[in-house]
Amino acid sequence: MRASFASDPDGARGRRVPEEESTFRSCFQRDRDRIIHASAFRRLKHKTQVFVEHEGDYFRTRLTHSIEVAQVARTISGALGLNAELTEAVALAHDLGHPPFGHTGEDVLHALMAPYGGFDHNAQAIKIVTSLERHYAAFDGLNLTWDTLEGIAKHNGPVTGDLPHALADYNALHDLELHTHASAEAQVAALSDDIAYNNHDLHDGLRARLFSEDDIADLPLVGPAYAEVDKRYPDTDPYRRRHEALRRVFGMMVADVIETSSAVLEGSGARSAADIRHLGRPVIRFSDQMWADIRAIRAFLFEHMYRAPAVMEMRAEVSQVVRDLFPLFLEDPQLLPRHWARQIAEAAQDQTTLARMVADYIAGMTDRYALGEHARLLGGTTSATISRWSAQ
Structure with missing residues (x-):
């Protein structure tokens, strides 16, 4: 059952270029489908997620990461009574603006573009879906709904101060109300991104032998997960042991978001998607303990993976x-x-x-x-x- 504060496709804010509605799909389903069929989405297949010198084809790319984020986001949205199609659309689009070579490429491009307004991958994603994709006869871009564009632009929170030029240019034509929080669906996409990359960076780092199971044995969430697997499956092979442990870490993060956000939403008094936007605080969040545990995992990954020689x-x-x-x-x-x-x-x-x-x-x-x-x-x-x- 959909919650009252979920985004309703029948109440969506519409598209910049008016179109006839589909007989078979909601407006958010059409947004999701247009993103999947976009050239920029296909190119994510050959853009790195974390740039690691590796051998083999098992490591995540921006495409596989985006699919994983969308899967997590749909699960969380469904449990919270939100609109899964809008959540999925934002999740699938959230990395479209990344240049080659991950955050390294973005840092360099931002420095090179400093005299011309800088570069920001979230703003670039907006530019891609509103201008640079040029396949439709009636408009540039994908002509997504306001609700999906808003989610792409500010899924990480309100965007204030000096705006990246790509975002400022579009916002002047189509006000995305950047000073408010995004819908609960977009907030789910943001935390699903955190869950997905923390989990798969542990997996990819182990596979790349940047660190070992012994190195992560004392990490919160991770250590207890391995202990549970060893107790239940004492004779399992190392690869299955790793997968079983890390999927438990994954599950703990998802369960925490659902439990914590359910309580926050219930206590927020929100009765509509508009109420969510104007609460002045996010409604999708980790518990304080889980957030502390995730920060510890991030600190480990920063030292042993992102800064590995x-x-x-x-x-x-x-x-x-x-x-x-x-x-x-x-x-x-x-x-x-x-x-x-x-x-x-x-x-x-x-x-x-x-x-x-x-x-x-x-x-x-x-x-x-x-x-x-x-x-x-x-x-x-x-x-x-x-x-x-x-x-x-």
Whole structure:
């Protein structure tokens, strides 16, 4: 049964370009389906989640991560009586704006774009779904509902202060009320992101041998999960032991969000989705103890995975790829693909417009495409580190 504070597709705020409603799908289902069919969504297959020098194809990409986030988000939304389709749409779209090479690529692109308004992956996701996807005859972008756009823009909370230019430009045309919290559905997508990456980064870090089971034995949640598995399945093989333990960690985080958020929602007095937006505080949250445990896991991952020597070596090398490509395209935009010709002509007289177009192009690249373009345009060979990775 859907709660009174859930987002109702019949009461959705509509699309910027009016369209006829579908006979078979709600507006939020259509949003979700358009995101899945978007070119930017397909490109997530070859964008890294955590950039690790690895061998094999088992590590998460932005695509597999987004699917995992959507699965968690649907579970939590269903348990809380929220609109699962809206939650899923926001979850699937939340990483669309990431450039190649994960957060490393974003950091470099933001620094390069500092004179032109910076770069922010959440704002870039809005630009993609409102402008850069160009497949429909009647409009640029995907023409998503206001509710889905709002969730993409502010699933992590209100956006105040100096807005990223991509978000500011669109918000001037279609007010997303950035000063308020997003719907409960979008808030679920945000915490589902935390749950998914904390769990799979532990799994990927173990598989990459950046740390061992002994190293994580004393971590909160993780240690007790392994102890439970060892008690119940004392003779299981190491791979099954790992999977059984980490899926229990996953389950504990999901259960905590459901239990805690149920109590918060019940005590909030909210009776509508609008009430949720104007409470002035989030309603989807972890318990204080769970949040403390998650911070401890994050601290471990930061030290042993995100700052591991192999990862830092890779980060330095791929950072240079982005640093080389950006000025190259800025100085000679004719190097961009032919279908960018109209935008190149429009941007020719304005350096800021041109820089933002170049950033859009680079941000849309997959990791492998960026490496290939770097090799093609600048010659030479990639380092042994990048060559080993790009061959996977």
